[in-house]
Amino acid sequence: MGSTQGRRERLRAETTAEIKQVALKLMATGGPDAITLRAIAREMGMTANAIYGYFATRDELVTTLINEVYTALADAVDAAWAESSAAGPADRIRTWARAFRVWALANPEGFRLIYGDPVPGYQAPEGGPAPDAAYRVCTGIAALADTAWPHVGHSHAASDFQWSDFDDGLLGKVRPAFPGLPPAGLALALRIWARLHGLVSLEIYGHLRGQTVSPDKLFEEELVQLVRSLGIRT
Structure with missing residues (x-):
């Protein structure tokens, strides 16, 4: 149970870090208004609903x-x-x-x-x-x-x-x-x-x-x- 929870926490931390990296990348290529959760989800191959589990807005x-x-x-x-x-x-x-x-x-x-x-x-x-x-x-x-x-x-x-x-x-x-x-x-x-x-x-x-x-x-x-x-x- 402990190892499973630890793996989930690690994966969540890795995904959170990737979301932030992609957001900065989008801003660099498209300007500040390019930062949207839908755009980030699309870039990462995630569903829009899934990314809301990491950042509500x-x-x-x-x-x-x-x-x-x-x-x-x-x-x-x-x-x-x-x-x-x-x-x-x-x-x-x-x-x-x-x-x-x-x-x-x-x-x-x-x-x-x-x-x-x-x-x-x-x-x-x-x-x-x-x-x-x-x-x-x-x-x-x-x-x-x-x-x-x-x-x-x-x-x-x-x-x-x-x-x-x-x-x-x-x-x-x-x-x-x-x-x-x-x-x-x-x-x-x-x-x-x-x-x-x-x-x-x-x-x-x-x-x-x-x-x-x-x-x-x-x-x-x-x-x-x-x-x-x-x-x-x-």
Whole structure:
């Protein structure tokens, strides 16, 4: 009885994993609106009714995917940040940024799911599909600004940013983690994120293919200029 139950659980886990893989594959080839339970069932040779035994709705599947993808990204950048704890600020910032890009290039479908066009008709659960992982990534970005702030904070003395300019949920994570980071520092974090995310997005969506054969070199130069703009000596 035990071995039979174990086999069923293993088969269910394998089928669940395949459903998620097929969903990401369909999105990669047909865009976000290609994710439907019927399309997945057809791709896997299952009946539509059978797939409902794994995910009751399309939105349940999308929520699971977003949560797992976001968590994987958060794990990757958090691990890189922890491993660079003994390094200087410039190296720590570069390490985090490289980990983000490496993860994105290895998981382009996942990147597009969480940062690309929304899935049409998708209704996220209250609080969002992956609030903890999303805030972990945001807190990691704030860590970059906090690391740079002793070097660049003086140039933001005239900033008029207030805490009221930011999302309360984000503040609830960032302020306890970095009590010395002012509102202008959080604004700096978002600008750092825009630089890194923008260049990686162009690469993931193929918009750099007609412009450069060396996206690695372009990204590394961006990191050089980013660190320099933060007043950090290397």
